[in-house]
Amino acid sequence: MEYYTSDSCDSDTREQKTLDLTSQFIDTETFASELRSVVDEKDCAENYEIILLNHNRITSLPETINRFCNLKILDVSNNRLTSLPDILKNCPLTSLIAKHNQLTNESLPKCFSSSKNTIKELNLSGNQMNFFPEQVLELKSLKYLYLGGNQIQKIPKEIRKLSSLQILSLGGNQITEVPESVGRLTSLQALVLSDNYIEQLPASIADLNQLRSLLLHKNRLKTLPTQIIRLKCLTELSLRDNPLVVRFVRDMTLQPPSLLELAGRTIKLHDVPVLPGEVPLTLLRYLGAAQCCVNPKCKGVFFDNRVEHIKFVDFCGKYRIPLLQYLCSSKCIIGSWESREENTNPHPHMMRKVLLG
Incomplete structure (x- = not known):
C-alpha cells in the first residue's frame, strides 16, 4: 500500500496529503486498520485532504474516517459498498465519488449537506438507485452531478433547486420525460440524457444558454423542439439511435376550438x-x-388549439433534423412557403457548430 504524502506529518505545515489505496485489493477490515494507524499511531489525520480507495473490496466505511477533519475529496468508486454513512457529513467534503458500487436509495445518507461540507461534485453512477435521491436537491453548491447507469425513472421538478449545476449526467436510466424545470438550470454546460426512453424534450431546453454538450442518443425522440436552434453555445449534439426519420413528415392534430x-x-x-x-x-x-x-x-x-407541424432543418449540410412547430390552422401547412424554406438555413451559426453522431 502506498501513501502519497509529504515526508512530515507536522500539522503546523498543513500541507495537502493524499492517502492513496487505489487497486490494493483491500477489504473493509484492512482499510479500517489502515485508518486507525493514521489516526492513532501517526496522529496526522488532519493533514489528509484526499483519500483514494477506488478498485478495492470495501463493503462499508469505518467510523474512523470521521477523524479526517480536513478531508475534501473521497473516491470510493469500484468497490462493493452497500451503504454510505451519515458520518460523512462531518467531513468538509467538496467531492464524493462513489460510482460503481451497490448503493440503493435506502442506503444513502439521509443528508449530504452540512455546515462542514460544501459538496461541488457528486458521482453516484453505476449503482442501484431506482429514483432520484431527494437529499441531493439540498446541495445548493453542487456543480457536477453524475447519476448515470442506475434505474432512475423520473427527473423531479425540484431539479431547478440545483441552480449551480454545470454538468448533469443521467444517461443509462429509465427516464421517459424531461420536466420543464430543467430549463431553470441556466449554468448548465453539459446535459447527458442518452440511453433512456425519452420521447420529447421541453421547449424550455432553449433557456440553457450556456449549454455546450447535449447527448440524447439511444432514446425514442421523433422530433426536437424548434427552440433548440437558439442554443448558440451548443457544440455537441448526439442523436444517434433515435427514431428520427429522414423524410418530411406532418403530424396534424386539431380539435374543434372553444x-x-x-x-x-x-x-x-x-x-x-x-x-x-x-x-x-x-x-x-x-x-x-x-x-x-x-x-x-x-x-x-x-392559444390552446393548434396544429402540430414537423419541419426538417439541415445541420452540417449532411443531417436533417425534425423540429416541432405549431400552426394556428391546418390550412397554414399548405402553400409554397413550405417548399421554399425547406432547404433554407436561417441559423448559419448553428450549422457550423452542431455535431451529430
Whole structure:
C-alpha cells in the first residue's frame, strides 16, 4: 500500500496529503486498520485532504474516517459498498465519488449537506438507485452531478433547486420525460440524457444558454423542439439511435376550438383594445398567452388549439433534423412557403457548430 504524502506529518505545515489505496485489493477490515494507524499511531489525520480507495473490496466505511477533519475529496468508486454513512457529513467534503458500487436509495445518507461540507461534485453512477435521491436537491453548491447507469425513472421538478449545476449526467436510466424545470438550470454546460426512453424534450431546453454538450442518443425522440436552434453555445449534439426519420413528415392534430379560443383569436387578429378593469384578470392573462403561427404568410395566433407541424432543418449540410412547430390552422401547412424554406438555413451559426453522431 502506498501513501502519497509529504515526508512530515507536522500539522503546523498543513500541507495537502493524499492517502492513496487505489487497486490494493483491500477489504473493509484492512482499510479500517489502515485508518486507525493514521489516526492513532501517526496522529496526522488532519493533514489528509484526499483519500483514494477506488478498485478495492470495501463493503462499508469505518467510523474512523470521521477523524479526517480536513478531508475534501473521497473516491470510493469500484468497490462493493452497500451503504454510505451519515458520518460523512462531518467531513468538509467538496467531492464524493462513489460510482460503481451497490448503493440503493435506502442506503444513502439521509443528508449530504452540512455546515462542514460544501459538496461541488457528486458521482453516484453505476449503482442501484431506482429514483432520484431527494437529499441531493439540498446541495445548493453542487456543480457536477453524475447519476448515470442506475434505474432512475423520473427527473423531479425540484431539479431547478440545483441552480449551480454545470454538468448533469443521467444517461443509462429509465427516464421517459424531461420536466420543464430543467430549463431553470441556466449554468448548465453539459446535459447527458442518452440511453433512456425519452420521447420529447421541453421547449424550455432553449433557456440553457450556456449549454455546450447535449447527448440524447439511444432514446425514442421523433422530433426536437424548434427552440433548440437558439442554443448558440451548443457544440455537441448526439442523436444517434433515435427514431428520427429522414423524410418530411406532418403530424396534424386539431380539435374543434372553444368559444374562448375563437374570441381570443378575433381580439388579437383585429387588435381590439382590451383594458384592465373591462374584463377579468384571468382573461387578460389568457390574451397575453397568445402564440403566433409559424407560417410567415399567416398573421394568425392560437392559444390552446393548434396544429402540430414537423419541419426538417439541415445541420452540417449532411443531417436533417425534425423540429416541432405549431400552426394556428391546418390550412397554414399548405402553400409554397413550405417548399421554399425547406432547404433554407436561417441559423448559419448553428450549422457550423452542431455535431451529430
